[in-house]
Every structure is written in C-alpha cells, then in structure tokens.
Amino acid sequence: MADDKAGPKGGHDGDDTGREAGHGSGARRGNPALTSRAAILAVVVCAISLSLAYPVREYIAQRKEIAELQREEAAARRQVEILAQRKQQLGEKSYIEREATRRLHYCRPDVKCYIVLDGTGGDGRQARKGGPTARPPWYETLWRSVESADRPR
Template sequence: MARGDDRRADGPHDGPADGEDGRPDGMRRGNPALTSRAAILAVVVCAIALSLAYPVREYIAQRQEIAELRQKEAVARRQVEILAQRKQQLGDKSYIEREATRRLHYCRPAVKCYIVLDGGGDGGRQAQKGGPTSRPPWYETLWRSVEAADRPR
C-alpha cells in the first residue's frame, strides 16, 4: 500500500486528507528521483558545454588566422609576380638604354642629343612645376633680412 492509503486505513482525520507534506492527496509531490536526475543531467550538459567552449573558440580563431595568412600569401604572390616582370624588364638591354636616356639624359657616343629648356613639351611642364618661383619663400626672405641687419654699415 502507498503512504496515503496507510493513513486512511488508520482512522478518521481532522480536515481534508493530507499527505506527508501537508498537500491534499490529489496533489502529491512528484518523484524526487526525477528532480535529482534532471539536476545531474543539467550539470553534465553544462560540463560538456564548458569543456567544448575553449576548443571551439580556438578552432574559430585558427580558421580566421588561416584566412588572413592566405590573403597575405596572395598579396605576396602578386608582389613576386610584379618583381619578376620588373626583373625581366631590367634584363632587357634596350629597356635600360631607354630609361637611361629618359631619366638620366644619357646619350650614346655616336648620337647627338639636345635638351630643350624653353618650357615646351613634357619636360617643360616638369621644369615649370619644380622650377624656381618668382618670390622666394618667407623663411629665405626673413633670413636675408637678418643677415642684412647683421652687416656693419
């Protein structure tokens, strides 16, 4: 027999029929083993989640690092290709001669070369932009005035 049945068999009670916890018989407390099982299950699930959190975080961080390294590798490969093309250009003798003539104004011994300084053409535009201005900068004017004031009269 159940506990509640034993009490009814003993005799009449004052008030409604109560279980051991003071509740009416129809509202008996659930099985306490289920509650402890649920608590153990919750602890186990939390332990598994906590034990997996760090490795998953490290896995994601490593995947991001791999993606960044692949991107850097692609950039480095592009630079290597550009440098290989540049090396090939610099190995060409005609390219070197053209660049020496254009940049350094070198001239072959058998060829007469002229440099036009009147401001016409591409070189003239560079001379006008980088050439002397009509007025010197303010600091040069200031320094000249200091030197003039320092001279004996």
C-alpha cells in the same frame, strides 16, 4: 493442479493490482526522480559545454589567423610577381637604353641628342604661373649670404 492454475492466475491479478497501486504511488515519486535525473543531465550538459568552449574558441581564433595569413601570402605572391616582371624588364637592353635616355639624358654615340631648355623645369613639366616661386639653388643662397655679410651695417 487447480491450485497451480489458480495460483498463477491469482498471482497475476495480484500483480496488476500491485502495479496499479505502485504506479499510482510511483507518479508521486516520479517527479522527484525525473527532477534529479534532469538536474544530473543539466550538469553533464554544462560540463560538456564548458569543456568544449575553450577549444572551440581557440579553433575559431586559429581559423581567423589562418585566413589572415593566407591573405598576406597572396599579397606577398602578387608582390613577388610584380618584382619578377620588373626584373625581367630591367634585363632587357632596350628598356635600359630608354630609361637611360629619359632619366639620365644619356645618348648613344651614333645619335645626336638635344636638350631644350625652355624654362619649363627641365623635365618637360610646365612651370606654374602665379604659384610659389621655386627655391634658388644652394650656391645662389650661399653667395647671397656672403654678399649680405660683406655689407656694412
């Protein structure tokens, strides 16, 4: 039995010695093992990053496109609202009468309407003084060309 106690105790001492010796030589071998592990880890990280690069780039591009489409949709909605207001406005009889009177010089049968021709251009704007002369109407230009063609040279 003494051998049994001595054996494990002696074996334990031998294991410590072996570990120390193995640990000392393992330190020399540990650097190449860590380097190869680090290289494998670097390759794996690079492979993962390369495999994720394209999807991430596509995701970012799609997010930009979605944002632009949302801006366009908002602009289109504003335009629809403006047109809906304009449609409602054009449906009102009073607005149509005002515009017909203002733009087309229409008058209701029970109202006397006057158009004052004061040389300001007809639509209420003042004529420019010293500015370029207005182009004569087409019929005056045609008549002048006929008159000039009749003159002897």
